[in-house]
Amino acid sequence: MALQDYRAMMERCSTCAGCKFIPFDKIKSLRFAENCPSIGYYNFMTYSARGRFQLSQSLLDGRAQLDDTVTEAIHTCTSCGYCDVGCKVTRYNLEPLEHNIELKAYAVENGKVLEGQKPVIENLKKEHSMIPGAKKANRTDWAKELNLKDLFKDKAEVAFFAGCKYSYDPKLQKMAQSAVKLLQSAGVDLGYLGAADNCCAGRAHQMGFFNEFKERAEANIKAFETAGVKIIVTPCSDCYHAFKRQYAKLGLNIKVLHVVEYVDQLIQEGKIKFTKEVPLTVTYHDPCHLGRLGEDYVPWDGKEKKIYNQIQIWEPRRPRYNGAYGIYDAPRNILKAIPGIKLVEMERIREYSWCCGAGAGCNESNPEFSAWTASERITEANATGADALVTACPWCKDNFVNAVDENGNKIEVLDIIELVRQAI
């Protein structure tokens, strides 16, 4: 699709404010009622999904131009997808997230990108990683001691895909190693792509760099297929979304699991048993791309039709991605299964969870905005009285680790796999 293909949605948006607040039925307080980091930080209407719909109309009609201010507004969106959830509480035919990303692609096509995005994309092209400075030659260093099968040389049921963040960040590599050891100890026949392991490029898609995404995605799909992979397991929520939703559109037909889904399943099957108590009160942060954006892709090829004169429907029935069936229960099941863990919930959870701020490369391109977004979440986590904030995404964890709440307080940030390993 191109930007003009969203024109009907732009004109049918009714400025209802659903894209800026958590579902109104779920509001429990003034403090944690809002849910769009972008307008939350910048305040101008332009930064909301509604504003973006209107900005697009102005750009297409030639009233507004892609100047620096507009370019920054377009790209300052974490693609967290909450606007989609909020919108679809009452509107069934609008796709604000798709539009936001298409608007970014429109800017990219016209050469309008942010300075902070350039090294990310350049490194993707050159080193096949979206972490600036990361070298392809070092990508699999984290796995050296793990006895993982190289799927181009050996066969295994399951491909473990660590993703860039776990592969390169020295602070996070041990999480990937822990996840592999955990699965191996539960008897999972595990391999990886070895030299063919490359960035999923999901974040390039979130940033509107469609060509760069497509190039990497097609290469990765080919690698998975050549290696005969049956199941992909990843501990990274961004990779998960990329494979499950974006690669699926390009033809990937391989089962994709986030490691929390697999671990939950192994616990239920009795293949992972806990022997130690972990006396902690924790709160869980739903990563956007595992939660509301973690729904299954359903192919659809149809068109709009009007019934009863003007009521707009999709023919055939179109899948609705509104976060209803994201991955929310698996991580909570794991936490509840660990002896000693007490789970307390924040106000913004599940499909209306607040973003960590790292989405769509904003941690690189707009670090102040990204840090503020994380700080908001730390404030919310600390309001629960929890000892630790647990998540299931390396981007979220990394963004939270250095963040402080509105009072300058930190909170311990844990990867869910760390807790599982502690309890075994």
Added chain:
Amino acid sequence: MAFPREIYQALEDIVGKRNISENIGICETYRSIPSQSSAHYGPSEHWTPLPQAVVLPGSTEEVQNVIRICNKYGIEFKASTTFWATMGYIGSDFAIQIDTRRMKSVKIDAKNMCAVVEPFAIAATVQAEVMKYGLNINIPGVGCSSSTLANFSSWIAFGPNSISMGQGSENVLGMEWVLPNGEVLRTGSLGAGEGWFCGEGPGPSLRGILRGIFGAAGSLGVCTKMAVRLHPWPGPADFPTYGTVPAYKADFGPNFKCYTLCFPTWEAWARSVQYFHESDVAYSGHRQFNMFGRNLKGAMLNIITDADKQLSDLEELVNDPYIQKENEKMKLDYQVIIAGFSERDMEYKEKAIDYILEQTGGWKSEMMLEKDKHDYALLYLTRLGHKNLNFVMCGAYEGTFGLSSNVWKTIQVVEEAVALKRKWEVEHDSIAATGGDSAMGSLSGIGGGGATGWEFFTNFDAYDKNSVHGTAKFVDGNQEFHNKYSFGPDFCRWNSDVRHMNGYNYTQEEHNQMFANAPQPWVYAYQYKIREAINPKNLCGTYFRTVDPKCLEK
């Protein structure tokens, strides 16, 4: 006209660099196109003017200083909150838009049963905060996504709860108001330094001037803080919601019940409404789901209460024999919520409803008592968090007919209005064919009971120009119906005399021509005097209807 640097700099000095923009792309997102919002002056494809700048003040003092700059340089200004309604946008080229988003505090005085709110505190957040104290607020029919302060200061603001809590004007206590000349006016007890608890005194009682019954739609300056009345809430401290998005539901426990009451005739319908006006039984009363239309509401209720259903299922559901049967039973209906402050109170209210039904030959919809539908409707009407379903079918709607009157007067003409709309639905394809009757609104627009507040939801497609133009013609036809019965302007024409169809203000000369010959023209002359006193440079648009008294003296 180019915006001089010295003005921009002066405004930036007040609100700070982060909180002002004159970038065209940013300012473009502060324009409204009435066909994309219910503007109450008919569908129009024109954008409101482009602001010279958008400013986001963070305090009353900043608002005051911004307005002083506007006075100094003769700049029109308009403040808005959530920017839903076209009335919140500027109406001339040399104007700035004030976005009050940074001002959203809620301070509760539970003892005196009031809350002091700032402009961007939407009703959902105010309600969420006051529920913790066993209190509630009137949420107008526009829904909880809108600003409590904007509704209560600037528009009518009645809704489901108005039968027990009153409309906007009945809920206003002390106010802090930056007048268009830059002065801060504190009304009611606040003006006497006695706190926020009273709107009338001790202290200046200017509620009638600043808002009247309809509100001045932002044309008399900027209300920056307002104390609103709070009302008893016998429910939980927060909503115990359940269900899958978007079909959220809640069970408030045994002391709440939401009924859809149905009647065999409009006469029986009206008598039942009168009983509710007289009995103080209803916590909320609204004809809500008829907004989907007489023919479609049963099917739509089955869509919106089921997370897996969507509009593509509509035709199949409309043809479902069970839904058809239930739909027919709900032809002349409305919803009421009863809330028991004790077990005995609840028993009394249940008996009162049974008595009302017995006296009127009415019945309770069984479909709407199915748990998922009951709990959905209860949550829906209590928070009004799904009000934007107004737009779900076509993407745009305008309220027409607006039979806001004594129920006995209303029911005499309602079926004629239904037939008129149905005829248009059948003979034209510009509006959604929902069954003619799409009348919805409050059982009472004022506290305790009285005139209903109705509109016929007329759904159209803002993207389809034929639909927009056809709806505009339909609106013209409605006005003829209203003229026939001397009902005055139709609901979708309520604002036709305040803004041109192209989004621009009327001139004073144009208003003089309109209102010199209106019924009771001295009202508008009086308003002219008010405006002269507090808005001498006429800087807030033309939503405040005025006529120069000289035109009448002639």
